[in-house]
Amino acid sequence: MGFFIAQLLTGLANAGALFMVASGLSLIFGVTRIVNFAHGSFYMLGAYVGYSLMQVLPGMVGFWTSILLAGVIVGLIGVIVEICVLRPVYRAPELFQLVATFGVILVIQDLTLMIWGAEDKLGPRAPGLAGVVRIMGEPIPKYDLALLAITPFVALALWYLITRTRVGVLVRAATQDREMVGALGVNQSWLFTGVFFLGCALAGLGGALQLPKGGADLLMDFNILTAVFVVVVIGGMGSLPGAYLAAVLISVLGVFGVTYMPQSTLVLMFVIMVLVLMVRPYGLFGRPEVAGEHGQVGEPERPIKPAGAQVRMIVAAGLALLGLMPLYGSSFALVLTTDILIFCLFAASLHFILGLGGLVSFGHAAFFGGGAYVAALLVTYADTPMELAMLLAPLGAGMAAIIIGWVCLRLTGVYFAMLTLAFSQLLWSLVFQWGEVTRGDDGLVNIWPSSWASGTTVYFYLSLVICVGGILFLRHAAHAPFGYALRAARDSARQAEATGINTKRVQWAAFALAGAMAGLAGGLFVFSKGSVFPNELEIARSFDALIVVFLGGVKTLAGGVVGGVALEGVKDVLTRFEYWRLALGVLIIVVVILAPDGLVGTARKLAERTGLLRTPEDSK
Amino acid sequence: MTIVLETKGLSKSFGAIKAVLDVSFVLHKAELLAMIGPNGAGKSTCFNMLMGQLKPSAGTVWLNGQNLAGLGPRQIWRMGVGRTFQITGTYASMTVAENVQMALISHHGRVFSILPYAHRLYRDRALDLLALVGMADQADRHCAVLAYGDLKRLELAIALAHEPSLLLMDEPTAGMAPRERIALMQLTADIVRDRGVSVLFTEHDMDVVFAHAHRVMVLNRGQLIADGTVEQIRTDPRVQEVYLGGGTLFNPAEESADA
Numbered sequence: 066m067g068f069f070i071a072q073l074l075t076g077l078a079n080a081g082a083l084f085m086v087a088s089g090l091s092l093i094f095g096v097t098r099i100v101n102f103a104h105g106s107f108y109m110l111g112a113y114v115g116y117s118l119m120q121v122l123p124g125m126v127g128f129w130t131s132i133l134l135a136g137v138i139v140g141l142i143g144v145i146v147e148i149c150v151l152r153p154v155y156r157a158p159e160l161f162q163l164v165a166t167f168g169v170i171l172v173i174q175d176l177t178l179m180i181w182g183a184e185d186k187l188g189p190r191a192p193g194l195a196g197v198v199r200i201m202g203e204p205i206p207k208y209d210l211a212l213l214a215i216t217p218f219v220a221l222a223l224w225y226l227i228t229r230t231r232v233g234v235l236v237r238a239a240t241q242d243r244e245m246v247g248a249l250g251v252n253q254s255w256l257f258t259g260v261f262f263l264g265c266a267l268a269g270l271g272g273a274l275q276l277p278k279g280g281a282d283l284l285m286d287f288n289i290l291t292a293v294f295v296v297v298v299i300g301g302m303g304s305l306p307g308a309y310l311a312a313v314l315i316s317v318l319g320v321f322g323v324t325y326m327p328q329s330t331l332v333l334m335f336v337i338m339v340l341v342l343m344v345r346p347y348g349l350f351g352r353p354e355v356a357g358e359h360g361q362v363g364e365p366e367r368p369i370k371p372a373g374a375q376v377r378m379i380v381a382a383g384l385a386l387l388g389l390m391p392l393y394g395s396s397f398a399l400v401l402t403t404d405i406l407i408f409c410l411f412a413a414s415l416h417f418i419l420g421l422g423g424l425v426s427f428g429h430a431a432f433f434g435g436g437a438y439v440a441a442l443l444v445t446y447a448d449t450p451m452e453l454a455m456l457l458a459p460l461g462a463g464m465a466a467i468i469i470g471w472v473c474l475r476l477t478g479v480y481f482a483m484l485t486l487a488f489s490q491l492l493w494s495l496v497f498q499w500g501e502v503t504r505g506d507d508g509l510v511n512i513w514p515s516s517w518a519s520g521t522t523v524y525f526y527l528s529l530v531i532c533v534g535g536i537l538f539l540r541h542a543a544h545a546p547f548g549y550a551l552r553a554a555r556d557s558a559r560q561a562e563a564t565g566i567n568t569k570r571v572q573w574a575a576f577a578l579a580g581a582m583a584g585l586a587g588g589l590f591v592f593s594k595g596s597v598f599p600n601e602l603e604i605a606r607s608f609d610a611l612i613v614v615f616l617g618g619v620k621t622l623a624g625g626v627v628g629g630v631a632l633e634g635v636k637d638v639l640t641r642f643e644y645w646r647l648a649l650g651v652l653i654i655v656v657v658i659l660a661p662d663g664l665v666g667t668a669r670k671l672a673e674r675t676g677l678l679r680t681p682e683d684s685k
Numbered sequence: 686m687t688i689v690l691e692t693k694g695l696s697k698s699f700g701a702i703k704a705v706l707d708v709s710f711v712l713h714k715a716e717l718l719a720m721i722g723p724n725g726a727g728k729s730t731c732f733n734m735l736m737g738q739l740k741p742s743a744g745t746v747w748l749n750g751q752n753l754a755g756l757g758p759r760q761i762w763r764m765g766v767g768r769t770f771q772i773t774g775t776y777a778s779m780t781v782a783e784n785v786q787m788a789l790i791s792h793h794g795r796v797f798s799i800l801p802y803a804h805r806l807y808r809d810r811a812l813d814l815l816a817l818v819g820m821a822d823q824a825d826r827h828c829a830v831l832a833y834g835d836l837k838r839l840e841l842a843i844a845l846a847h848e849p850s851l852l853l854m855d856e857p858t859a860g861m862a863p864r865e866r867i868a869l870m871q872l873t874a875d876i877v878r879d880r881g882v883s884v885l886f887t888e889h890d891m892d893v894v895f896a897h898a899h900r901v902m903v904l905n906r907g908q909l910i911a912d913g914t915v916e917q918i919r920t921d922p923r924v925q926e927v928y929l930g931g932g933t934l935f936n937p938a939e940e941s942a943d944a
Binding site (some may be wrong): 337366367368370371389539542544545546547549550552553555557558559560561562563564565566571575618 | 736756757759762763768770774775777778779780783786787788790791792795796798799800801802803804807827828843844846847864888902
C-alpha cells in the first residue's frame with residue numbers, strides 16, 4: 066500500500082512540468098491556431114536558463130527566484146520569436162506556420178549547444194528540500210512534495226486568469242472566434258503576442274521546475290514534445306482542466322508502467338491516447354471543430370492541367386541528365402542522389418494527401434519507417450530476397466495505412482493530424498521497445514540488396530526508375546478522376562456527398578495509396594543503407610516530410626518534389642558546418658517569410674510578375 | 686397527375702423544440718412547388734430532412750414509391766434527387782467545366798478511376814449543361830473567381846448532371862440581384878417544362894414565388910398552414926396574418942396548450 070501511494074505521489078509530481086508545458090501549447094493553439102512545434106524547445110530553454118541563474122543566485126530565495134525568472138525570460142524569448150518569425154506568416158496558408166516553428170526548433174537547439182555546451186547539466190538540489198520524507202515507510206523526495214503543492218497552485222492561478230479576468234475573457238473569446246474579437250476592436254497582434262508570452266513562460270517555468278529531478282540536456286525538447294502532444298490531445302485542444310487531468314493520467318501511468326511493465330511504457334501511453342480518441346474523438350474536454358472554423362487562408366488553389374509539351378521536354382531532359390549521372394558523377398554523388406530520390410518519393414506521397422486531399426498527417430513516417438521495417442524484418446527472419454521484400458514493403462505499409470486511416474479519418478483538421486501522430490508514435494514505440502523482434506535501438510542491420518543490384522550504379526538506376534515512376538504515377542493520379550474526387554472532397558465535402566461521391570472512402574483510398582508509396586520509399590531506403598533504426602519512424606521524420614511539402618508549396622503539384630530536392634540538397638551542404646542546424650533553421654525561417662506560397666508557388670508568381678509566365682486571365 | 690414526392694407526418698424535434706410538426710404534402714411530376722414561411726418556420730429543417738442531412742423524428746418521405754426518410758445524402762442522390770444549396774458549395778480549385786465534369790464522373794460511377802485524364806471526360810456533356818444554364822462562355826474560368834449568381838447557376842448545372850427526377854433548391858435566388866432572380870427562376874421553370882423535372886424550392890422573395898411557382902405551401906412555426914395555388918395563397922387570411930402581422934405570429938390558444 067505504501068509503495069502504491071509513493072508511486073502515485075511520484076506520478077503526480079511528474080505531472081507538474083508536463084501540465085505547464087501542455088497548457089502553454091494548448092493556450093497558444095486555442096488563440097492563434099498555431100501548433101507550436103517549438104514548444105519543447107522553450108521548455109528546454111527554461112531548464113538551461115534556470116540552471117545558469119541558480120549558479121548566480123544563492124540559497125533558497127535564489128533558487129525560487131531563478132525558477133520564476135527563468136519563466137519570465139523564456140516568455141520574453143517567446144515574444145521575440147513571435148514578433149520576428151510568426152507575425153510575418155500569420156496570413157500564410159493554414160498550418161504553414163508549422164514550418165516556421167520547426168525552424169525555431171533548429172535555431173534554439175544550436176544556440177543552446179553554443180551557449181551551454183554539449184554536456185548534460187545536473188540540476189542543483191533545491192535548498193532545504195534535498196532529503197526524503199517517509200510516507201508509510203516509503204521514501205518520497207521532499208522536492209516531489211513541493212511540486213505536488215506548486216502544480217495545483219499554478220493551475221488555479223491559470224484558471225483564475227482565464228475565467229475571471231479581462232485578459233481571460235479576451236483569450237476565451239479569441240479561442241472561439243478570433244475574427245469577431247478583432248472586429249470588436251481588440252488589438253489582435255498584441256493579444257497573440259501576450260498569449261505567446263504566457264504559453265512560453267509556462268513552458269520555461271516547467272523546464273526550470275523539473276531541474277532538481279531531471280537536469281538539463283539537449284534532447285529535452287523532442288522528448289517532452291511527444292508527451293505534451295499526447296497530453297493536449299487526450300485532454301482536448303484548448304482545455305486547461307483537460308490538460309491537467311491528462312498530464313496526471315500520463316505521468317501516473319508512466320510511473321506505474323516503469324514498475325510493472327518496463328518494456329512497454331511508451332506503448333502504453335500511445336495505446337491510451339488512441340483508446341481515448343476512439344471513444345472521445347476530441348479528447349476528454351475538447352469540443353468538436355466547427356466546419357470551416359479555420360477557413361482557408363489565402364487564395365484558393367488554381368486549377369491544374371497536365372504538363373504541356375514544353376514542360377514534358379524539360380522534365381525529360383532533366384531525367385536524361387540524371388540518368389547519365391554515373392558517367393560524370395562521383396559515387397558519393399550517386400549515393401546522395403539516391404537518398405534524395407527516395408526522400409522525394411516519400412515527400413510526394415505525403416503531398417498527395419496533404420496537397421490534394423487537405424489531410425494534414427503528422428505521422429507519415431509511420432509508413433516510410435513501416436515499409437522499411439517490413440522489408441528488414443522479412444530479410445532478417447525469413448531470408449526474403451530483395452525483390453519480394455521490396456514488393457511487400459509497400460503492401461505492408463499500405464495495409465497499415467488502411468487500418469490507421471480507418472480510425473483517423475473519422476476526425477478532421479488538427480485532430481486528424483494529432484491522431485495520425487499518435488499512431489505513428491505507437492508504431493515507433495512498438496519498434497523501439499519490442500527488442501526481441503526489432504532489436505530496438507540497435508536496429509536491424511545487414512540488409513543488403515540482391516547481388517545484381519548491389520553496385521552503387523545499379524542501385525542508383527533501380528531507385529531512379531522506382532522513385533520517378535512512383536512520383537509520375539502519383540502525379541497522374543492527381544489528374545485522374547480519383548485525384549479530382551480527392552480535391553472535390555477537400556473543396557466542398559457537402560457538394561461532393563450530394564452528388565454521390567463517398568468522400569470518406571475517397572480519402573481513405575488516397576491515404577492507403579500514400580501509405581503504400583511511402584512504404585515503397587522505405588523499402589528502397591533500407592536496402593540502400595543496409596540497416597534501419599527506429600528513428601526512421603520518429604516524429605522528426607514525419608516533420609521532415611511535412612516541412613518539405615510546405616516549403617515546396619502545398620498548392621502546387623510539384624511542391625513535394627521540389628521541396629525534397631531543395632531541403633536534402635541544402636542539408637547536404639550545411640551539415641559540413643558545425644552549427645548547421647542554426648544555419649538551416651534560419652534559412653527555413655527566411656524562406657517561410659519571403660516565400661509564403663512555398664518555393665514553387667512563389668517562383669510561379671515571380672515569373673508571372675516579370676512576364677516570364679503568362680498570368681491566367683482570372684487572377685489578374 | 687403522377688405523384689413524385691409525398692411526405693406523411695414529417696416531424697423533427699430538437700429536445701423540447703418542435704421545429705417541424707406533422708408536415709404532409711405531395712409534389713407532382715413537372716410541378717414547381719414553393720415552400721415559404723417566415724424565418725424560423727422550419728423550412729430549412731424540412732429541406733435538410735428531405736436531403737438526408739437530418740434524420741426525421743417521425744414521418745415518412747416517399748419518392749416514386751420508395752421511403753427515403755433517414756437515408757444519407759448519397760443514397761438520396763442515387764434515387765434521383767438533385768439539390769442546390771442555400772450557401773453554394775462548389776469546388777473552388779477547379780474550372781467551371783470541371784465542376785460539372787466531376788458530377789458527371791460520379792454520375793457514371795467512375796470516381797475511383799485512375800487511368801484517364803479527368804478534364805477530358807464528359808467535357809461535351811458538361812458544356813451542354815453549362816449552355817443550358819447560360820454559363821457556356823465561362824466554362825474555362827477558375828471557379829473561385831465567379832460572381833455569386835454565377836455560382837448558383839453552376840450549382841444548378843451540377844445538380845442536373847445526374848438527370849434528377851426531383852430537384853430540391855434551398856433559397857436558389859438568395860444573394861442575387863432582382864434581375865438575376867427572375868432569370869434563374871425562369872430558367873428553372875423552363876427546365877421543369879422541358880424535362881419533366883419536379884422542383885421544390887424555398888424562397889423569401891414573394892415576387893419570385895408568385896411569378897413562377899405552380900403551387901405554394903406556407904409553413905409557420907413548424908406546421909403547414911396553407912397549401913394551394915398562387916391565387917389562393919395570396920388571399921388566404923392566415924397567410925396574410927403570418928406575413929403582414931396580425932399582432933401575433935401564432936395562435937395564442939395553441940401556444941398556451943404547448944406550454
